[in-house]
Amino acid sequence: MSDRYCVFGNPVGHSKSPAIHAAFAAQCRQDLSYEAILAPLDGFAESMRAFAAAGGCGANVTVPFKEQACRLATRLAARAELAGAVNTLVFNGPDILGDNTDGAGLLRDLSTNLTCRIAGQRVLLLGAGGAARGVVGPLLDARPAALVIANRTAGRARELAQRFAGPAPLLGCAYPEVAGLSFDLVINATSASLTGELPPLPGGVFASGSLAYDMMYGQGPTPFLVFAGSHGAACLADGLGMLVEQAAEAFHVWRGVRPETAPVLAMLRAALAR
Numbered sequence: 001m002s003d004r005y006c007v008f009g010n011p012v013g014h015s016k017s018p019a020i021h022a023a024f025a026a027q028c029r030q031d032l033s034y035e036a037i038l039a040p041l042d043g044f045a046e047s048m049r050a051f052a053a054a055g056g057c058g059a060n061v062t063v064p065f066k067e068q069a070c071r072l073a074t075r076l077a078a079r080a081e082l083a084g085a086v087n088t089l090v091f092n093g094p095d096i097l098g099d100n101t102d103g104a105g106l107l108r109d110l111s112t113n114l115t116c117r118i119a120g121q122r123v124l125l126l127g128a129g130g131a132a133r134g135v136v137g138p139l140l141d142a143r144p145a146a147l148v149i150a151n152r153t154a155g156r157a158r159e160l161a162q163r164f165a166g167p168a169p170l171l172g173c174a175y176p177e178v179a180g181l182s183f184d185l186v187i188n189a190t191s192a193s194l195t196g197e198l199p200p201l202p203g204g205v206f207a208s209g210s211l212a213y214d215m216m217y218g219q220g221p222t223p224f225l226v227f228a229g230s231h232g233a234a235c236l237a238d239g240l241g242m243l244v245e246q247a248a249e250a251f252h253v254w255r256g257v258r259p260e261t262a263p264v265l266a267m268l269r270a271a272l273a274r
């Protein structure tokens with residue numbers, strides 16, 4: 001029987017992870033199956049334990065279970081502990097390893113697919129929820145000149161900055177406080193695009209030559225990318241590349257092999273355009 005993997009979410013019907021992992025498995029000649037499992041909102045722990053007990057080898061975890069998965073894991077990878085969230089689980093008898101590949105996925109998409117340099121650059125991160133928390137550590141590891149976290153609820157941004165306080169210049173603040181500053185890379189980690197909204201961002205934050213990156217993706221450009229494009233950002237990118245790269249990193253955690261992401265990203269991009 002094939003090794004079994006899945007993604008837990010609620011909702012999960014829209015998930016592209018089964019298609020991505022099926023493509024990776026075919027490419028790397030790995031004998032595995034990967035399904036989407038809708039866990040009840042109050043029943044994630046039961047769903048996860050049932051899947052592991054039935055022989056499941058590993059799982060991805062998506063909205064809204066990433067923080068719960070972090071609490072349920074018996075062991076955490078350092079990057080998951082820092083993020084306070086888990087998107088990848090590895091089952092080994094009673095042992096449940098929790099990992100987080102979101103930050104690595106973002107960094108790989110930025111640096112490899114988009115050839116964006118982060119070292120020495122001024123980076124603005126929008127949002128202070130789970131999505132933002134998962135990428136602060138890897139962004140700081142890439143040694144930006146400064147990282148500013150702006151959030152609608154300024155206290156959450158300050159807390160997040162405090163959590164990662166270290167030698168790198170790092171500031172948490174409210175949106176009006178970034179007026180007058182400009183950045184080489186602006187990353188939208190808010191969930192505003194989900195509801196067609198735009199974070200209240202001052203228009204002048206995009207330096208000439210800057211890259212605007214939205215962790216969300218859809219058929220057309222998100223409201224944030226439309227705004228960025230009309231306020232001076234030179235390059236626009238959505239989060240489809242991050243989705244594929246975080247999946248590749250999870251696949252590597254599970255199988256010890258790293259799939260080629262470019263053909264899978266191209267396949268998803270073509271499907272999205274249809």
Ligand code: ATR
Pocket residue numbers: 126127128129130131132151152153154156189190191192197198199200
């Ligand atoms: P996730 O795990 O997807 O990050 P979350 O923890 O609920 O979800 O965080 C959502 C983030 O998007 C938060 O930073 C939220 O801002 P607040 O902390 O002020 O709530 C941000 N967000 C959601 N909708 C937004 C909007 N319309 N404008 C600006 N920020 C928004």
